[in-house]
Amino acid sequence: MLVSNSDRPARVHYMANGFRVLAPGDHVLCATSGVRIPLDILRYWSVARQEPYATAQLASEALAPV
Template identity: 80%
Template sequence: MLMSHTDRAARLHYMANGFRVLSPGDHVVCATSGARIPLDLLRYWSVARQEAYASAAIASEALRPQ
């Protein structure tokens, strides 16, 4: 039986130049906006915080020093 990972959030380990899939799925959730990000469109994340972001603007805002 084939397992479908459609409509299931993946668990990832974010690294400096990519990420490793810890638990399969088809998307991750933006840490700030809550938007679903398909894995093939994932471009922005924080290695230190292990969080994904939906856009460069959201990532910049989230990582801006307080």
Template identity: 75%
Template sequence: MLMSNTDRPARLHFMANGFRVLAPGDHVVCAVSGTRIALDDLRYWSVAKQEAYASAALATEAMTPA
């Protein structure tokens, strides 16, 4: 039986110009809001923190010192 990656979080390694899939899945979770981000929609992440973000505003919020 083939295993489906549906409804399973992926584990990624974020790099400057993309990411590498370490464990297959169909989404990642935003580090700020906790929302699911489909891998096809993933556009924002931090290489230093190895975190994904759902939007540019959330990425900016995560990287702005408190």
């Protein structure tokens, strides 16, 4: 039986210059907004927190000092 990766969240390891898919899927969820981010347009993440972000603004807000 073939299993499709569509409509399944991926498990991802975020690195400084990219990311590695650990478990197949087609998207991740933004850590701050919960928005679905397709892997092919994922551009913002935190290596230290291992979290993805939907936009540069959300990433900046999440990583800003308190």
